[in-house]
Amino acid sequence: MSVALTKNRHAHPNVEADEILLSVKNLRVWFELKKWGFSHVGWVHAVDGVSFDLRKGEAIAIVGESGCGKSSLMKTFLLLNRPTEGKVFFRGVDISTLKGKELKKFRSHVGYVQQDPYGALPPFMTVRRILEEPLIVNGIKSKTEREERVRRAMHEVTLTPVEDFLNKYPHMLSGGQQQRVVIARAMIMEPLLLVADEPVSMLDASVRVEILKLLRKLQEEHNLSVIYITHDLSTVKYFSERIFVMYAGKLIEKARIEELLDNPLHPYTEALLTGTSEPDAANAKVLKDIPPGEPPSLVHPPAGCRFHPRCSRMIEGLCNTEEPPEFEVFPGHVVKCWLYKDQAEKLEQ
Amino acid sequence: MSETRLLQIEDLVLYFKTRIGNVQAVDHVSLSLERHKAMVILGESGCGKTSMARAILRLLPRNVSKYSGKVIIDGEDVMPMDDETFRKNVRWVQVSMVPQAAMNSLNPVIRVGDQVAEPAIVHMGMSKEEALAKASETFGLVGVPEDFLVRYPFELSGGMRQRVAIAMALITNPKIIILDEPTSALDLLTQANIMNVLKKIKWEHGASYVLITHDIATSSELADVVAVMYAGQIVEVNDAESFFSQPLHPYSQKLMASVPRLRSDREPEFITGRPPSLLNPPTGCRFADRCPFRFDKCNAEPPVYEVDGHLVKCWLYEDKATGDVS
Numbered sequence: 122m123s124v125a126l127t128k129n130r131h132a133h134p135n136v137e138a139d140e141i142l143l144s145v146k147n148l149r150v151w152f153e154l155k156k157w158g159f160s161h162v163g164w165v166h167a168v169d170g171v172s173f174d175l176r177k178g179e180a181i182a183i184v185g186e187s188g189c190g191k192s193s194l195m196k197t198f199l200l201l202n203r204p205t206e207g208k209v210f211f212r213g214v215d216i217s218t219l220k221g222k223e224l225k226k227f228r229s230h231v232g233y234v235q236q237d238p239y240g241a242l243p244p245f246m247t248v249r250r251i252l253e254e255p256l257i258v259n260g261i262k263s264k265t266e267r268e269e270r271v272r273r274a275m276h277e278v279t280l281t282p283v284e285d286f287l288n289k290y291p292h293m294l295s296g297g298q299q300q301r302v303v304i305a306r307a308m309i310m311e312p313l314l315l316v317a318d319e320p321v322s323m324l325d326a327s328v329r330v331e332i333l334k335l336l337r338k339l340q341e342e343h344n345l346s347v348i349y350i351t352h353d354l355s356t357v358k359y360f361s362e363r364i365f366v367m368y369a370g371k372l373i374e375k376a377r378i379e380e381l382l383d384n385p386l387h388p389y390t391e392a393l394l395t396g397t398s399e400p401d402a403a404n405a406k407v408l409k410d411i412p413p414g415e416p417p418s419l420v421h422p423p424a425g426c427r428f429h430p431r432c433s434r435m436i437e438g439l440c441n442t443e444e445p446p447e448f449e450v451f452p453g454h455v456v457k458c459w460l461y462k463d464q465a466e467k468l469e470q
Numbered sequence: 471m472s473e474t475r476l477l478q479i480e481d482l483v484l485y486f487k488t489r490i491g492n493v494q495a496v497d498h499v500s501l502s503l504e505r506h507k508a509m510v511i512l513g514e515s516g517c518g519k520t521s522m523a524r525a526i527l528r529l530l531p532r533n534v535s536k537y538s539g540k541v542i543i544d545g546e547d548v549m550p551m552d553d554e555t556f557r558k559n560v561r562w563v564q565v566s567m568v569p570q571a572a573m574n575s576l577n578p579v580i581r582v583g584d585q586v587a588e589p590a591i592v593h594m595g596m597s598k599e600e601a602l603a604k605a606s607e608t609f610g611l612v613g614v615p616e617d618f619l620v621r622y623p624f625e626l627s628g629g630m631r632q633r634v635a636i637a638m639a640l641i642t643n644p645k646i647i648i649l650d651e652p653t654s655a656l657d658l659l660t661q662a663n664i665m666n667v668l669k670k671i672k673w674e675h676g677a678s679y680v681l682i683t684h685d686i687a688t689s690s691e692l693a694d695v696v697a698v699m700y701a702g703q704i705v706e707v708n709d710a711e712s713f714f715s716q717p718l719h720p721y722s723q724k725l726m727a728s729v730p731r732l733r734s735d736r737e738p739e740f741i742t743g744r745p746p747s748l749l750n751p752p753t754g755c756r757f758a759d760r761c762p763f764r765f766d767k768c769n770a771e772p773p774v775y776e777v778d779g780h781l782v783k784c785w786l787y788e789d790k791a792t793g794d795v796s
Contacts, residue, residue, distance in 0.1 A: 186657040295744050296515075325514040325684060327728045331740040352658055355687070355730040359738070382732065396662040397732050398687040402710040405508075405692055408669060411662045415627050 143175040148207035167193035169370035180347040182357040185367035232307030234317040238299035242291040274305040297328035369427040376454040386456040477503040482539035484525045495521035497702035508679040510689040513699035566644040572635030576623040583619030608637040629660035701756040707781040718782040
């Protein structure tokens, strides 16, 4: 694998500017809370008004802490959750209208890389059987074709020599190898979109980079669109062109990756960047300036900006009452924060 | 030995018996920790770092086949003690531990205040009222509001539960606190907040830590001394300043190069291969198969060399060594 991770920080040459693969419009995913199983007591606002477009061949990252709704958002792309409000379009088709054969076809276009490779692989199946399963489900009858595609997928994720791995069970593989099987399974139907949910958070440091490079290589070779979901900002820049920061069910900042790292606008994004350590002995001598408290409950989210109770630059009477709209402060750099109201208006004029 | 050494581990060995042979989890480890300092033990999963922590506190499973060496705490070798004396005089009195995933190790049906107070009642002979007062004082130290004393673990968030577990390790004022992956299951900002708490306790109360982790970036938040563990052995002991800028052992160098960085464009690398099995570790240097600098000598086990006051177990330093420790 000779792909460089850093060079791809600039727009991907294969991005076809106009072809939008996935389009999310004002998506809300709420879960109902019930008392004794029937009477309604409230909603968990897991995803609350998310919109974005993903072009073909583009990689985006969604960064947020646990409980901010990033997994609920991801499951909605896979149609494991139904949107409460708003729409998700895949190649122009509203996915919530899909049924039967069309739904199956849609799912074969989307690959899913799970977080915990051991939990995601059935322990009683061999690697061959695990990789064959999607092919059988999607009606590929010829045994030789299936075998051939399994081998090709294994070569692609460098599980070689293939013979050594075909008949092994997941517990006989190391963490890195298990994650390769998960990736091979996601790739075997030759998807257009790959959704990776924290694909390296369970792996050791030395293996982590290897898996990230592998995902990058697959993305470039197959011109895949990738949604990379993570809490770890330091891995994001090696992987995607754009980054979305999520907090309490909302995307609070969207920007190109180098824009966001050099010039974070939202106070929460700033805190995330401060919180990410680099290995440096000087760290031990200073305290970090981190906002106190924890993310709010999604059942009764705070009024106004959802970050205001933890924010040191909160404007009384505005941030705690009115929700900030999206301000485009620089071209392509959008932030949901009242601090940038004037700056955004200037840009408009 | 010099008087200032708080913890001195000499030639510590811990092997486990399994059906297919002996697992050499901790293999002739020697380390020392000075007062008011933090030592980080860095290593990948399965390298034996948690086993070492458990060996220090003698929290061992039943299938131990070999357990030997010296653990000298404040000048006293605790290894010859019988289990009851050890429990009374060492565990939680001199050395306490925040176990891995500590936030899930709290008893779900007991109020957190009572749980934190328990070590003070058992080990310091306090009455319940005294212990609860002490617990509320410790809560202040780690940043948990006092009214949380009467809550149950499920009413607390992950970060708060982790702070409670740290409070439990602090309440008896032990000389050494062993922290096993104290922040690995937590969110980024919570993690940074807890690191701030640990730093403050170290600065203001002179605590000494042994921090066990695989996360290099986070370890730099607390480290005075870094010990790198690979396949059951310590391969490098270095002070933080020079470790994070110029690690000595090839494994440490590779490990540092694999850290993705936010603020530089350097391309991260990965280490090919995987660590050897601890069942039948290879003879010679255990890192040799993955090492880019391998040469003939690596087939024999390298001694520990002293290079400018740092220790490294690697043949490359034979010429530069200022002393041979082993």
